[in-house]
Amino acid sequence: MADSISMKNGKIVPDIVVSRLPLYLRSLARLQEEGKEVTSSQELATRLGFSSAQIRKDLSHFGEFGKQGTGYNIAFLREQLKAILNLDIEWQVALVGVGDLGHALAHYGRFSQKGFRITALFDNDPAKIGMEINGVVVQSHDEMVESIKKAGIRIAILAVPVKVAQETADKLVKAGVRAILNYAPITLSVPPEVKVQNIDPIAHLQKMTYYCQR
Amino acid sequence: MADSISMKNGKIVPDIVVSRLPLYLRSLARLQEEGKEVTSSQELATRLGFSSAQIRKDLSHFGEFGKQGTGYNIAFLREQLKAILNLDIEWQVALVGVGDLGHALAHYGRFSQKGFRITALFDNDPAKIGMEINGVVVQSHDEMVESIKKAGIRIAILAVPVKVAQETADKLVKAGVRAILNYAPITLSVPPEVKVQNIDPIAHLQKMTYYCQR
DNA sequence: TAGATTGTTAATCGATTAACAATC
DNA sequence: TAGATTGTTAATCGATTAACAATC
Numbered sequence: 001m002a003d004s005i006s007m008k009n010g011k012i013v014p015d016i017v018v019s020r021l022p023l024y025l026r027s028l029a030r031l032q033e034e035g036k037e038v039t040s041s042q043e044l045a046t047r048l049g050f051s052s053a054q055i056r057k058d059l060s061h062f063g064e065f066g067k068q069g070t071g072y073n074i075a076f077l078r079e080q081l082k083a084i085l086n087l088d089i090e091w092q093v094a095l096v097g098v099g100d101l102g103h104a105l106a107h108y109g110r111f112s113q114k115g116f117r118i119t120a121l122f123d124n125d126p127a128k129i130g131m132e133i134n135g136v137v138v139q140s141h142d143e144m145v146e147s148i149k150k151a152g153i154r155i156a157i158l159a160v161p162v163k164v165a166q167e168t169a170d171k172l173v174k175a176g177v178r179a180i181l182n183y184a185p186i187t188l189s190v191p192p193e194v195k196v197q198n199i200d201p202i203a204h205l206q207k208m209t210y211y212c213q214r
Numbered sequence: 215m216a217d218s219i220s221m222k223n224g225k226i227v228p229d230i231v232v233s234r235l236p237l238y239l240r241s242l243a244r245l246q247e248e249g250k251e252v253t254s255s256q257e258l259a260t261r262l263g264f265s266s267a268q269i270r271k272d273l274s275h276f277g278e279f280g281k282q283g284t285g286y287n288i289a290f291l292r293e294q295l296k297a298i299l300n301l302d303i304e305w306q307v308a309l310v311g312v313g314d315l316g317h318a319l320a321h322y323g324r325f326s327q328k329g330f331r332i333t334a335l336f337d338n339d340p341a342k343i344g345m346e347i348n349g350v351v352v353q354s355h356d357e358m359v360e361s362i363k364k365a366g367i368r369i370a371i372l373a374v375p376v377k378v379a380q381e382t383a384d385k386l387v388k389a390g391v392r393a394i395l396n397y398a399p400i401t402l403s404v405p406p407e408v409k410v411q412n413i414d415p416i417a418h419l420q421k422m423t424y425y426c427q428r
Numbered sequence: 429t430a431g432a433t434t435g436t437t438a439a440t441c442g443a444t445t446a447a448c449a450a451t452c
Numbered sequence: 453t454a455g456a457t458t459g460t461t462a463a464t465c466g467a468t469t470a471a472c473a474a475t476c
Contacts, residue, residue, distance in 0.1 A: 104318035
């Protein structure tokens with residue numbers, strides 16, 4: 001993924017800063033649920049295990065959202081962050097691969113709750129094509145490129161076996177997809193304008209066992 | 215998670231280096247499947263999108279594994295990395311929360327393929343307790359601490375709803391768990407000796423939409 | 429040997445943090 | 453006003469990379 005893009009009079013926002021914005025958003029939602037109206041960089045920091053300086057610095061890349069002596073209005077900061085992350089619209093998402101994992105993802109309510117509507121499903125297993133999940137019909141891989149293009153879908157979740165992951169990613173790119181959430185344990189090769197985020201539970205477990213004595 | 219632990223005559227290995235070892239392992243497995251016997255930092259780098267210098271530097275924290283002019287013997291480097299990550303034994307894993315996601319995880323073959331055997335399942339839904347998945351019987355949350363202690367399980371996968379995630383994590387810690395793979399969208403608070411890795415697909419999607427024009 | 433590639437050092441680059449003036 | 457907390461600057465810290473001697 002590109003390291004950063006231009007923002008706030010041509011200055012650049014590091015990719016790692018962007019990564020933290022969703023976590024800020026999550027904490028703010030939590031605070032709001034708890035009935036709070038304002039918060040501080042210190043409170044957010046404690047909750048997230050970051051430093052307050054980091055939070056203020058991160059936010060400063062995008063503007064000024066707080067008031068000295070008071071802190072941040074939670075509802076306001078949430079709205080601002082949502083706008084920055086382009087979350088003030090609903091995104092259509094294609095889910096490719098309706099195996100066990102894909103099935104669970106298709107049922108996972110939090111996607112649509114957070115504005116990511118899975119509006120297209122694809123699989124190449126004839127037994128699955130035509131099946132309906134949550135009101136969406138599973139289509140064949142052959143229809144994929146055309147169907148995604150036609151719907152103007154920009155985000156895809158890739159939940160296919162490793163051996164077809166790269167070729168499927170290639171088709172997604174051809175279809176105009178710009179963001180791929182990749183569940184296959186492989187480093188995908190895509191053009192630089194396409195973003196990829198990998199989810200590999202095994203890699204996480206293997207990292208933690210380093211710290212566990214047997 | 216702690217930033218690093220001591221290694222190789224008291225020197226310290228940055229946490230971020232440890233994070234990359236599983237990816238090296240994954241690439242090496244791939245290369246081996248392709249029939250290759252040796253590789254180079256350059257080849258690994260290209261596959262992973264890293265620099266070759268980074269790969270050599272990372273490995274140098276743990277020893278010398280290559281030969282000048284030749285590169286690395288794949289089978290040997292794999293074994294070494296597995297040993298470093300404590301992957302030369304099989305780990306027992308407890309899976310807590312057998313909803314849609316938990317169910318999919320319980321069926322996900324790659325865990326046991328990679329040496330993580332899910333040997334205990336827990337849920338607090340009476341309808342699920344007693345159910346058998348892949349030969350493992352779902353137990354109640356009430357039995358959890360005792361059961362994990364007795365089995366000596368050190369790794370848990372947390373797939374419960376957000377609202378009970380922290381209290382469940384507390385129980386896991388009490389039961390002696392040292393590594394938690396957390397699927398609940400919340401920052402868990404645990405003692406420093408317990409490692410947590412978070413998997414939050416929404417956060418990944420929200421990061422990518424930053425780079426997508428609507 | 430000549431060519432290739434390691435392991436390591438030093439230089440560079442970037443991210444985090446400490447500190448504080450500004451100000452609510 | 454006094455206390456609190458922001459936004460920002462400069463210092464620190466750490467990670468990445470370039471370069472190369474060593475050597476297979």
